Amino acid sequence: MRSSARSTRASAAIDRLKRRSGNDNYSMSMNSGAMFSLLLATGGGESERLCEPMMMEDFVAFVNAYGPQTPKRVSKLDIEFSKQLTKKSE
Structure with a gap:
């Protein structure tokens, strides 16, 4: 169960990257470790590997920072x- 939740969080990061970039060719791989x-x-x-294998927290941070970023509303x-x-500080 724990591995499933971990891969779901990583999958969600990939989905966000696909939406931001407009490129559906991104995916992830997960090894036995x-x-x-x-x-x-x-x-x-x-497939071209864009990063070395990393732990889930590091992977999600990497994917979130990769590619175009969504401007803050x-x-x-x-x-x-x-x-x-700014008026008060003047």
Whole structure:
């Protein structure tokens, strides 16, 4: 059960990367030592390994930082709050 939860967290990171990049060719591999690697399909059934095998926490952090990043959403309230902070500091 523990391995399944671990691979689900890693799979979710891969899904987020696919959405951010628009590339569905990313995948992961997991070896018997519960080490994960990021793979990119290059065609002809071949895959390129994009990182060395790493523990799940490190793998998720690597995948989250890999590729294009989603810009943070900023609300109107956040903008107004920032303006008030700069006024007070002047």
